[in-house]
Amino acid sequence: MSGDVIICNCNEVYKSEIVKAIKEQGCKTVEQIGDATGAGTICGGCVDDIQEILDSEINK
Numbered sequence: 001m002s003g004d005v006i007i008c009n010c011n012e013v014y015k016s017e018i019v020k021a022i023k024e025q026g027c028k029t030v031e032q033i034g035d036a037t038g039a040g041t042i043c044g045g046c047v048d049d050i051q052e053i054l055d056s057e058i059n060k
């Protein structure tokens with residue numbers, strides 16, 4: 001995944017916002033991302049994508 005793409009359609013959360021929450025707020029779980037950005041808190045359909053971003057950012 002590259003560039004800034006929308007990850008969570010329900011809350012219009014972009015990948016860059018999720019990456020920022022991981023880097024600046026130290027989020028490590030989907031739940032923490034939800035608290036920080038709102039992503040994944042409505043339909044849950046983007047949770048797998050959030051997890052994928054977490055995995056790739058944390059293992060950098």
Ligand code: FES
Nearest residue numbers: 008009010042043
């Ligand atoms: S698309 Fe993210 S909660 Fe629905």
